[in-house]
Amino acid sequence: MRVVIAEDNALLREGMVLLLTSAGHEVVAVASSGPEVLPALLDHRPDVAVLDVRMPPGFRDEGLRAALAARAELPGLPVLVLSQYVEETYAAELLGGGASGVGYLLKDRVGRVDEFLDALERVADGGTALDPEVVTELLTRRRDDPLDSLTPREREVLQLMAEGRDNATIASLLVVSDRAVSKHIGNVFAKLGLPPSDSGHRRVLAVLAYLNKA
Amino acid sequence: MAQLGKAAGLAIASYLFAALILFTAVVTLLVVGAAVLPETVLLLRRTAGLKRRLVADWSGVPVPEAYAPLTGGVRARVRTALDDPGTWRDLRWLTAHFVYGCALMYVAIPLCILGLLVDGFWCGLLRQRAVALPLLDRLADLDAAWSRALLLPSPKAQRNADLAERVEELTLTRAGAVAAHGAELRRIERDLHDGTQARLVALSMRVGLARRAYDKDPVAARKLLDDAQEQAEEALTELRHVVRGIHPPILTDRGLLGAVRALAAGSGLDVTVTARGVEDAAGQAVRAPAAVEAAAYFVVAEALTNAAKHSGADRATVELFREGGVLGIAVRDEGRGGAEGGAGGGTGAGGGTGLLGMRRRVAALDGTLTVTSPTGGPTVIEVELPCAW
Numbered sequence: 001m002r003v004v005i006a007e008d009n010a011l012l013r014e015g016m017v018l019l020l021t022s023a024g025h026e027v028v029a030v031a032s033s034g035p036e037v038l039p040a041l042l043d044h045r046p047d048v049a050v051l052d053v054r055m056p057p058g059f060r061d062e063g064l065r066a067a068l069a070a071r072a073e074l075p076g077l078p079v080l081v082l083s084q085y086v087e088e089t090y091a092a093e094l095l096g097g098g099a100s101g102v103g104y105l106l107k108d109r110v111g112r113v114d115e116f117l118d119a120l121e122r123v124a125d126g127g128t129a130l131d132p133e134v135v136t137e138l139l140t141r142r143r144d145d146p147l148d149s150l151t152p153r154e155r156e157v158l159q160l161m162a163e164g165r166d167n168a169t170i171a172s173l174l175v176v177s178d179r180a181v182s183k184h185i186g187n188v189f190a191k192l193g194l195p196p197s198d199s200g201h202r203r204v205l206a207v208l209a210y211l212n213k214a
Numbered sequence: 215m216a217q218l219g220k221a222a223g224l225a226i227a228s229y230l231f232a233a234l235i236l237f238t239a240v241v242t243l244l245v246v247g248a249a250v251l252p253e254t255v256l257l258l259r260r261t262a263g264l265k266r267r268l269v270a271d272w273s274g275v276p277v278p279e280a281y282a283p284l285t286g287g288v289r290a291r292v293r294t295a296l297d298d299p300g301t302w303r304d305l306r307w308l309t310a311h312f313v314y315g316c317a318l319m320y321v322a323i324p325l326c327i328l329g330l331l332v333d334g335f336w337c338g339l340l341r342q343r344a345v346a347l348p349l350l351d352r353l354a355d356l357d358a359a360w361s362r363a364l365l366l367p368s369p370k371a372q373r374n375a376d377l378a379e380r381v382e383e384l385t386l387t388r389a390g391a392v393a394a395h396g397a398e399l400r401r402i403e404r405d406l407h408d409g410t411q412a413r414l415v416a417l418s419m420r421v422g423l424a425r426r427a428y429d430k431d432p433v434a435a436r437k438l439l440d441d442a443q444e445q446a447e448e449a450l451t452e453l454r455h456v457v458r459g460i461h462p463p464i465l466t467d468r469g470l471l472g473a474v475r476a477l478a479a480g481s482g483l484d485v486t487v488t489a490r491g492v493e494d495a496a497g498q499a500v501r502a503p504a505a506v507e508a509a510a511y512f513v514v515a516e517a518l519t520n521a522a523k524h525s526g527a528d529r530a531t532v533e534l535f536r537e538g539g540v541l542g543i544a545v546r547d548e549g550r551g552g553a554e555g556g557a558g559g560g561t562g563a564g565g566g567t568g569l570l571g572m573r574r575r576v577a578a579l580d581g582t583l584t585v586t587s588p589t590g591g592p593t594v595i596e597v598e599l600p601c602a603w
């Protein structure tokens with residue numbers, strides 16, 4: 001895949017280039033400050049962009065704003081936003097333009113190389129990758145509602161669905177069969193009163209919309 | 215009558231005071247007895263203070279007092295005593311009071327006798343209203359009015375006193391802020407030292423062990439590397455918590471309003487956020503000092519957490535406003551109230567400690583926090599933080 005990286009910290013930037021090239025991807029451009037990001041994306045139109053939230057010159061949320069601007073210019077451009085910390089608000093803003101081809105992960109996750117690369121490919125393919133911490137926050141916030149009626153296993157399945165995993169991955173992570181996963185998903189949707197949804201980003205959106213409802 | 219009696223007594227006492235003042239003036243001029251001067255001035259202040267109390271008791275309105283404190287060496291104390299306009303005002307009062315105090319006494323004594331005769335016999339027999347004795351009260355009023363006029367500190371002295379009081383208050387809150395800052399630094403140091411640093415040491419050890427095992431026992435090496443990665447992730451998680459506790463990153467990114475909106479969205483309540491004057495015409499956040507923003511953020515976070523946990527309400531409002539040199543915050547929920555009292559169920563315990571933390575944080579910045587939470591609600595927490603914008 002052709003990847004554009006935006007990261008101001010040289011150490012992390014080099015690390016990311018090393019990681020991606022060793023996995024067989026091609027890093028076509030690197031941006032080290034906010035204003036460089038959008039032109040790089042428009043010039044190279046990569047398969048996926050990996051963007052850091054906080055970058056010079058303001059060290060605020062330049063990367064996030066660049067991601068939103070790029071997706072406004074190039075609808076559907078897959079972006080994976082990385083951050084030192086996660087904020088639900090940022091996740092909501094990123095998903096506001098559709099969950100297709102959107103990733104929002106803690107930088108820490110890069111350490112789990114295989115999982116990170118998997119998330120990157122998922123986003124590039126138009127899927128979703130939402131950090132478990134965001135999902136946990138969403139899940140723990142809601143109380144005294146149908147979420148309480150879920151079994152622990154169904155809760156785990158819901159968490160993984162909201163992170164953007166597909167059925168096969170959920171099955172392998174929970175060490176159960178695909179059929180068992182399908183059954184759990186059916187139960188979750190029935191208990192939450194959601195219309196059954198195919199896998200993919202529509203399902204993620206339905207689940208997130210449900211969790212976000214105050 | 216007793217009031218006039220005291221006034222007369224004090225007037226006669228001031229006669230004796232005149233001798234003391236004369237003595238002080240002489241010894242001070244002779245330099246050898248300069249130390250007497252401040253003591254005399256203190257005595258003068260106490261005498262004037264006694265009169266102030268008497269006037270306040272009689273009229274029910276306190277008479278303010280404003281003196282420069284007499285501190286330092288003899289020379290400094292003598293200079294302050296002489297420079298303080300209060301000293302000269304007190305002397306003026308003492309002289310005047312001697313005159314009108316005696317004069318009132320001379321009027322009061324015959325009036326008193328007359329009053330007993332006229333009111334006691336005449337009115338008493340004919341059941342008429344007393345005529346003469348109430349006049350004594352009017353005389354006491356007169357004494358109180360004149361004394362108040364003479365004893366009120368000059369506007370300048372009053373201003374100086376107000377400033378001195380403000381300085382004392384600021385010194386106290388500043389000491390509080392420094393102590394709070396120190397405690398905060400120690401907490402951060404402990405968190406980093408016991409948590410993150412220890413984890414990184416453990417991580418480094420595991421990497422070292424994995425290197426030793428690498429050739430001989432690849433399976434064990436792999437296990438050690440897995441552990442090491444877990445340690446690294448835990449260290450990162452801890453570090454994130456420490457950073458959040460120092461200064462929430464979203465404040466840096468989005469300013470106070472953006473951060474509060476994020477809090478509102480994540481609170482689990484239906485929160486309406488309104489803001490006045492915290493953004494400029496272009497919608498850019500007008501930034502308050504970082505410490506003020508952080509305190510405001512923690513107050514809103516704590517208030518919303520309490521509302522979600524204890525109040526039973528499902529909606530709340532947050533108001534941010536900027537007025538002059540003040541950042542104002544008002545958080546209101548329509549819950550069951552009783553947050554201050556600590557009686558109603560679990561409301562008090564959680565709310566209480568949270569409120570204490572909020573109060574400390576706000577006080578450290580010289581701000582004010584008011585909680586209104588009658589049983590049955592609503593709970594309103596209002597905070598004002600002074601700050602330059």
